[in-house]
Amino acid sequence: MQGLPPEPVVATFERFRAKRRFDLVYAAAAWHWTDPTTRWSKVVELLAPGGVLALFGRPAELKDPALFAAVDDMERRLLPEENRTAGYPWSTDDMACVDGLTDVAEQVLPSVETTTAAEFVGRLATVSAYLTLEPEHRAKVLRRVRAALPDQATSTPRCS
Numbered sequence: 001m002q003g004l005p006p007e008p009v010v011a012t013f014e015r016f017r018a019k020r021r022f023d024l025v026y027a028a029a030a031w032h033w034t035d036p037t038t039r040w041s042k043v044v045e046l047l048a049p050g051g052v053l054a055l056f057g058r059p060a061e062l063k064d065p066a067l068f069a070a071v072d073d074m075e076r077r078l079l080p081e082e083n084r085t086a087g088y089p090w091s092t093d094d095m096a097c098v099d100g101l102t103d104v105a106e107q108v109l110p111s112v113e114t115t116t117a118a119e120f121v122g123r124l125a126t127v128s129a130y131l132t133l134e135p136e137h138r139a140k141v142l143r144r145v146r147a148a149l150p151d152q153a154t155s156t157p158r159c160s
Helices: 039-046 065-078 092-096 117-124 135-148
Strands: 022-028 047-056 060-062 113-116 152-157
Touching (some): 022 039, 060 065, 117 152
Antiparallel strands (some): 060 152
């Protein structure tokens, strides 16, 4: 960007230190990896007055109620409780209670996607609820999910 040279920084969100505040802080499909005990105070510290926190994600749910129920049941049985909620550890209600965050709003862009079962399972494999599993257990759960799906599945964005 002209006049705004990037300043690369290699650090976790929690260890990032800045000498200035920012008009925009955003996370694209990564906010759930931040420390839940410090994420809100850290972002308020980084935002300039009137600044914006923008969290982007594209989790998807299976549109077919029977398929959704089958996968949900498998996840309830095969994923530890802390893993099942790891990808969605906050809500707009939680954000609205944070001192320093105002005008909290969620924008859902409606869409429907038809994907292959392999692609859907591949996407699940990138979700923290699955990534934090031991590799052998993760592979077992993903195989079971794949076996429950038809060759193609339709999904819609998941709202928090």
